[in-house]
Amino acid sequence: MRQGGSTLLVAEGNFSFASSLYNRMDIGTQVVATCYESENEISKHENATKNITYLLEKGAEVYFQVDCTKLRDCPPLKSRLFDRIIFNFPHCGRKAGVKKNRELLAKFFLSCADVLTSKGDVHVTLCKGQGGTAADQPMRAWHNSWQVVAMAARAGFILSKVQMFDCSQYYGYTSTGYRSQDKPFHVDQALTHVFTRSLPFSEIKSVVMETRIGSEHCFFHIPEELVEKINRNFLQKSSHHPVNIIDKLLRKQIADTVNVQELEDNFPVLLKQCLQPDGACAGSEVGQAELYWVSCSKLEEDKSSSTDCAEPQCCDVPTPVFDRSFGNKSEQIMDCTTMKQLGIPDLSEDCRSYCLRPTLTGYVTDILRKPDFRVGVIYALSGPVFRKCLITPQTMPVFHEMVLVGAFNSEKNPDFLSLFRCSVERAISFLIKSASGALACIDKNLKLITFKEEGSGKSWNICFQDMEHPEITDLTVAKLVCTPNKQSNSEVNVCVTSINLDLLSMVLYHISDWRMLWTFDERFLDQISATEFKPFSAFSLYPPTYSHDVSFWVSENGEPDELELHAVVRRVSRDSVIEMKLIDSFLHTQSKHMSYCYRLTYQSCDKALSYQQALEMQLHLRDELQKRFQVTLR
Numbered sequence: 163m164r165q166g167g168s169t170l171l172v173a174e175g176n177f178s179f180a181s182s183l184y185n186r187m188d189i190g191t192q193v194v195a196t197c198y199e200s201e202n203e204i205s206k207h208e209n210a211t212k213n214i215t216y217l218l219e220k221g222a223e224v225y226f227q228v229d230c231t232k233l234r235d236c237p238p239l240k241s242r243l244f245d246r247i248i249f250n251f252p253h254c255g256r257k258a259g260v261k262k263n264r265e266l267l268a269k270f271f272l273s274c275a276d277v278l279t280s281k282g283d284v285h286v287t288l289c290k291g292q293g294g295t296a297a298d299q300p301m302r303a304w305h306n307s308w309q310v311v312a313m314a315a316r317a318g319f320i321l322s323k324v325q326m327f328d329c330s331q332y333y334g335y336t337s338t339g340y341r342s343q344d345k346p347f348h349v350d351q352a353l354t355h356v357f358t359r360s361l362p363f364s365e366i367k368s369v370v371m372e373t374r375i376g377s378e379h380c381f382f383h384i385p386e387e388l389v390e391k392i393n394r395n396f397l398q399k400s401s402h403h404p405v406n407i408i409d410k411l412l413r414k415q416i417a418d419t420v421n422v423q424e425l426e427d428n429f430p431v432l433l434k435q436c437l438q439p440d441g442a443c444a445g446s447e448v449g450q451a452e453l454y455w456v457s458c459s460k461l462e463e464d465k466s467s468s469t470d471c472a473e474p475q476c477c478d479v480p481t482p483v484f485d486r487s488f489g490n491k492s493e494q495i496m497d498c499t500t501m502k503q504l505g506i507p508d509l510s511e512d513c514r515s516y517c518l519r520p521t522l523t524g525y526v527t528d529i530l531r532k533p534d535f536r537v538g539v540i541y542a543l544s545g546p547v548f549r550k551c552l553i554t555p556q557t558m559p560v561f562h563e564m565v566l567v568g569a570f571n572s573e574k575n576p577d578f579l580s581l582f583r584c585s586v587e588r589a590i591s592f593l594i595k596s597a598s599g600a601l602a603c604i605d606k607n608l609k610l611i612t613f614k615e616e617g618s619g620k621s622w623n624i625c626f627q628d629m630e631h632p633e634i635t636d637l638t639v640a641k642l643v644c645t646p647n648k649q650s651n652s653e654v655n656v657c658v659t660s661i662n663l664d665l666l667s668m669v670l671y672h673i674s675d676w677r678m679l680w681t682f683d684e685r686f687l688d689q690i691s692a693t694e695f696k697p698f699s700a701f702s703l704y705p706p707t708y709s710h711d712v713s714f715w716v717s718e719n720g721e722p723d724e725l726e727l728h729a730v731v732r733r734v735s736r737d738s739v740i741e742m743k744l745i746d747s748f749l750h751t752q753s754k755h756m757s758y759c760y761r762l763t764y765q766s767c768d769k770a771l772s773y774q775q776a777l778e779m780q781l782h783l784r785d786e787l788q789k790r791f792q793v794t795l796r
Contacts, residue, residue, distance in 0.1 A: 167245035168192040172230035177213035182332035196228035231269035234276040250287045271317035290351040295704040297324040312706040315770040320702040323356035360770040382458040387733040404667035405562045415589035427545035448520040452549040458516045518548035522565040540568040550725040558676040561664040597670040597695035672697040681768040708776040713759040713796035734783045740765040
């Protein structure tokens with residue numbers, strides 16, 4: 163809490179905590195202490211009158227008959243905002259069960275949302291085991307706890323800190339009110355839970371982007387699951403996002419060994435793709451199922467332009483659509499009416515298939531054709547790429563890729579490949595060791611990175627072991643490939659290294675979930691340092707999880723596209739599903755229809771996710787599955 167802030171205490175018993183806390187407060191801090199009982203009732207508690215008198219003499223405010231679940235209804239509080247709200251040992255009274263106490267907490271948090279500042283926090287102290295988080299030792303069964311984190315999520319709060327409640331730090335404090343009696347609570351090993359506001363789940367609507375192909379303007383919809391990840395500019399010079407820090411450090415380290423030429427990412431984000439016979443994206447190993455296809459509609463066309471697929475047509479880097487009549491150049495949500503007013507045709511008409519670029523390695527040929535391209539120089543290019551993938555904490559539908567391209571003459575410079583490979587390995591090893599020095603536990607979690615040779619010895623994967631997740635045996639952060647240059651004579655070979663900057667950032671900053679890299683919450687970047695790899699500390703602790711199953715029939719010979727299915731789940735859940743597993747499938751012997759049952763685990767790493775929100779997402783998903791895949795729900 164900032165110095166000179168304000169603190170609201172609710173449900174005080176004998177006001178001994180408020181009295182003791184006041185002595186620990188910074189000068190200028192405003193204290194407001196309240197209780198549920200009337201002044202006559204509260205005076206029956208031992209030392210209550212003495213504590214109230216002390217508070218008033220010191221300038222604190224004291225109010226009686228204040229319902230902590232209806233703080234806005236209290237006249238002295240309704241027009242005020244507080245930096246901190248404290249509720250010690252909440253209880254409905256007498257022998258109330260866990261359900262009633264959960265409801266008390268839920269209503270209290272909803273009430274706090276009305277009178278708490280945007281940067282304020284809420285402190286709730288509970289007896290041993292009541293909270294239901296892993297911080298309680300031993301931890302109660304979830305159904306037998308007060309589920310404090312889930313109750314707070316209903317009001318948009320996340321648990322940001324848990325600390326032991328030490329009575330000895332509050333001289334003169336004696337708890338009271340146990341089962342509505344003048345008896346103390348069992349405060350041994352009690353925990354104080356500190357909650358802060360989370361960013362809300364904002365509504366995602368369709369966003370149309372504009373680009374130019376030759377003399378024609380084209381418009382395309384951004385897939386909804388990528389709307390919040392477009393134009394984030396993590397790699398711009400002024401950014402201190404982890405991927406930009408890692409990008410700069412890698413380039414610097416590699417440049418210490420070989421000659422590096424940096425390239426600007428002026429390559430197109432939207433491509434008209436030609437697929438290879440095996441279904442892979444031209445110039446890469448990305449399969450067709452991994453591509454994000456978009457419908458592109460043109461406003462005007464240069465009839466002389468060719469549509470021949472022999473040379474993949476590219477668009478310039480897309481910019482947000484703007485309303486020319488108002489000069490609004492900010493990103494804009496587009497509906498059918500607005501599009502017609504701007505003269506933009508319906509994207510369902512005149513559609514041509516384009517895809518968002520799945521990798522930067524597809525531009526290797528363009529780099530080799532540059533007029534100033536030189537043999538023996540490493541060319542570095544970084545930018546975001548997009549590809550569909552399964553839902554896991556380490557796989558991401560959009561990430562930042564660094565591509566290093568170098569050409570060499572195998573006869574004149576036979577050591578170039580070894581030098582290239584060593585420079586990449588040393589650069590990554592340097593970052594790993596730097597992080598290990600800042601965080602001792604990385605030494606335990608990560609083994610040294612290794613180059614794993616594949617095939618004929620012309621391909622290597624740069625891997626490390628993630629000891630915290632045994633199910634992941636090898637996590638590949640980079641891949642190096644050496645091939646003959648088909649554009650030149652056979653003596654010239656091309657080396658290409660692809661590095662996943664997002665995954666490497668997760669390793670170095672000890673980030674367990676890729677979604678955190680894309681959070682809008684400023685508390686993430688506040689922890690990132692460009693000078694040292696300090697481990698990231700989650701600002702949302704023990705987020706609640708909710709499991710829901712969905713089962714459906716698929717017609718004979720039908721099979722759902724697994725990657726598209728996961729993409730739909732990402733879209734509907736707003737990236738709130740952390741795990742999706744196929745738990746059952748069987749063939750109906752008579753109808754020949756196939757049944758699939760998936761279990762979805764909802765959990766947000768940076769936002770408050772309530773049970774009701776997860777349920778609404780699940781119900782929406784059921785509708786979307788029927789529309790998108792024409793399945794029959796079970």
